[in-house]
Amino acid sequence: DAEITQSPRHKITETGRQVTLACHQTWNHNNMFWYRQDLGHGLRLIHYSYGVQDTNKGEVSDGYSVSRSNTEDLPLTLESAASSQTSVYFCASSGSRTGYRNEQFFGPGTRLTVL
Amino acid sequence: GENVEQHPSTLSVQEGDSAVIKCTYSDSASNYFPWYKQELGKRPQLIIDIRSNVGEKKDQRIAVTLNKTAKHFSLHITETQPEDSAVYFCAAPTSGSARQLTFGSGTQLTVLP
Numbered sequence: 315d316a317e318i319t320q321s322p323r324h325k326i327t328e329t330g331r332q333v334t335l336a337c338h339q340t341w342n343h344n345n346m347f348w349y350r351q352d353l354g355h356g357l358r359l360i361h362y363s364y365g366v367q368d369t370n371k372g373e374v375s376d377g378y379s380v381s382r383s384n385t386e387d388l389p390l391t392l393e394s395a396a397s398s399q400t401s402v403y404f405c406a407s408s409g410s411r412t413g414y415r416n417e418q419f420f421g422p423g424t425r426l427t428v429l
Numbered sequence: 430g431e432n433v434e435q436h437p438s439t440l441s442v443q444e445g446d447s448a449v450i451k452c453t454y455s456d457s458a459s460n461y462f463p464w465y466k467q468e469l470g471k472r473p474q475l476i477i478d479i480r481s482n483v484g485e486k487k488d489q490r491i492a493v494t495l496n497k498t499a500k501h502f503s504l505h506i507t508e509t510q511p512e513d514s515a516v517y518f519c520a521a522p523t524s525g526s527a528r529q530l531t532f533g534s535g536t537q538l539t540v541l542p
Binding site for chain 1: 435438461529534
């Protein structure tokens, strides 16, 4: 079955380190998104991509970057981790196969702690 | 951009009672309104959505209503059960982009046995 996966599921790192969170989907979706989830703030968009080589900044993009070299993967990189980036990170994808172009499917999430 | 307000932030109901969660949006061009359910420690999952060409949609015990004039939509859960306890998020297309969603801040629903 098609799915969307994230790795690692849990990560502890130190301030200043570079961290990369992986996201992989097998739906062949064009659209991929990264969100962070913090209590009281819901899901806030970090970066998104509408296809290979396409990347765009979201609402809270400072300190994060993404790259899209193929359809399946959208890795999220924290260039220099800060304690304010401690959060739960969700990757999502959407495409036309569902019939609703906006419907987003979420990965299981990565809990990141920056000490 | 789109602004989605969701209320209440927490809601407690007795098992068997109904629960209603409301969201307002700002962009009158928005045409798709999904609701996601997130159980503790799990990923958000779509439970129901509505297009702007209908006013109401039902799926068993859940329903969504849409008032385009007032720019608000609501989730209704009837005959609530303990397994309905979760965080619920509404969303609307981000202004200018049909492929992005702006999410509400979430409602923690607790169904008391």
